Amino acid sequence: MGEKRFNRRDFLRLSMVAAGSAALAACTTAPAPSGQSPQASDDTGAAPVTSAPPQAEGGVISYWLFWNQYADAVKVFQPILQARVAPHTIDIKTGVNAEEVFLTAVAAGTPPDIGTGHHYIDYMSKGQAIEVGDFVATSSTLKPENFTPAAWNGQFYQGKQYGVSGIEAFVRRGLNYNTKLVEEAGLDPDNPPVTWPEMLEWHRKLTKFDGAGNLQQIGYDPTDAEGGLFATSDGSFLPDSWGFEWFDNGSRTFNIDNPMMAEGLETLAEFVKIIGPDNLTGLRSVEGQGTWGGSYNSGVQAMIVEGYWHPGETFHEKPEIAPLNRATWIPVPEGRRGRKVQFGGGHMVFLYKGAKNPAEWAWPVAEFLNTKEHCDAVYNSVGWLPDFKPYVEAVDASPYPGLDFYIKSVREADEWHHPLWCEIETFVSRKYNEYFEKVYRGEMTGADAAAALQQDAEKEWREAGYA
């Protein structure tokens, strides 16, 4: 058979050649990062001899955020930031999943240089965030007097500063209500509830059922948005309203099993009992698919406890609901009538362990976040504010109905709270929701739930190695 066949030996030879070629290809120069042009080679095919452009001296500064909404703002400010960090290239990624991507990258030792990816307490307490006290000391803008004390203090963990306030960092407590629904219920939008009994009265009048007893409208949902938070970087709503701290950062002990916590659980449970626990779960899983504030923006929930961002986000996401929005102080127990409670802190950016030359690369990005260029881009596209006083005090709040309350609240609040940074806050937060559900389903009293939550928190504290 004179026919040429492709036998096994030929196949092996070809494979070796292919593998060798692939290895050689892998050894060639990596493509230039975006924003840089590859160097042209001359006609002779020899290595380029032209001098490198200025960009080649720089590196890539990676800046990650978990928010999706931030992407529109990035389009506006990225060219300005790029010009500031030149000859480096700024690489911004938005919508980075805080667990699957961000946490994995940090755990694997390949974090971004700078970013916001939740898990603040984990990154601070487990040595993954760089202490920024020395950088702050040299900064002309990032100074304590330019921020609310609560927000500034929230950037510290065990006496050291790790966070930098920049994006979505303004105050986080306010009762927002839909004036149209309030008026339809025969209530006066100019006299909103200030105590929980008054709030419950509004809730009763604003919660509606059809003829067959099926839920049509919710007054207030105590599991939604900031009102449903306990033990998070955005604080704990129930203790803020009742006026206590659930975790003592000095003694590292829990203060959950107390009469205020028990009363709070019972009081908030009343709201769910009126709605019907099954109804509430069902409504929240469709109206906005259980998303933060989705039911309010859908016009089927009349009141919501939210941060300053609520007016702006509602304006951009539901412009027909935004003009109906008004904001006021969160309700407090009757015994605390008149207290004006506010919360400072929340989101901040970290410079992550392993960041390349953090003082010269990532730190200028952190400083840029409080400039007018950046703040304008974010405020106009999403409605978010920094905690940076010079910017906030000059901002025009009129586009976003309700925002004015939050800006004034900084001067008027007489009780401030900030994040407590308990290392097992995620666990406590989850258990709070579980026990609260048992209370509103009538399986536990508020006192029993508070005691059980304290017990679980202490057990987890020991088992996680913090005792």
Place this chain on the structure above:
Amino acid sequence: MAAVATIRRRPQLSRAQRREFFFGVLFASPWLIGFFLWTVFPILSSLYFSFTRYDLLQPPVFIGLTNYTNLATDNDFFLVVWNTLWWVVLSSPLGVGSAFLMAVLLNTRIFARSAFRAIFFFPSIVPIIVVSSVWAFVLNIQFGAINATLRAFELPTIPFLSSPDVVKPTLLMIHMWMQGGAMVIFLATLQDVPRELYEAATIDGGGSWARFWNITLPMCSPVILFNMVMAFIGGFQNFALPWLLTQGGPNRATEFFALFLYRNAFQYLRMGKASALAWVLFIVIVIFTVTLFRSSARWVYYRSE
């Protein structure tokens, strides 16, 4: 026969055989490397981590059996074990049973048989995220298709996914609806049952029930065993459906073992405890599987035996 007792030596490989072996290993090496790197190494790592306190972000600290002994006083652990056993004990036989029943029905000469086979198989090829979204909208208490119909007639709605008492049976119903994969395996087995056995039984006066009980069932028993084993393993690992539809709620009624493991690993960063949970789950699955195989001697019929 003293000669037989001589020492057996391993046969020497010829040069060509050695070359063949070398290239065999070389060509299998991508899979072998992947297997050791992505399967064997993580398994052994998780065993080591189960004896440590490990939060992903700091080096693990060896604490011996503490992660295991702590489970004995963990109320959450017993809750998820109860939920998971409830699910496994009911979902496995019901899932396999419904798949077998569907296969038997679709193996008869009915109108538009191929179309029905495709329709019944279809749910098993739809991504779970789509299945969950569709069922969420069908079953929602406020706006779901079923409850909207009930509302239209001024009837009380059914809290399929929002009542702790109803949610588990609801997930069970969806699970049974998704048995197209097992059904196809049963269908292939049913078509392999020799016709002459049915003919002989008919001649002997056996009715349809007798033919089913004495021929169809025994002939399909090896595949029933296979599907049961797969159902048990899948049942213990049940994650996607409850995570997407209920997040373990309402009132923790669907907080299954895998959800609990996930929360400890990726929400509480208790990777050591999560690894211990994974090994407990592995041991339980092995016990169930071995028990099932042992019991198969009594009820599984192999044609070759």
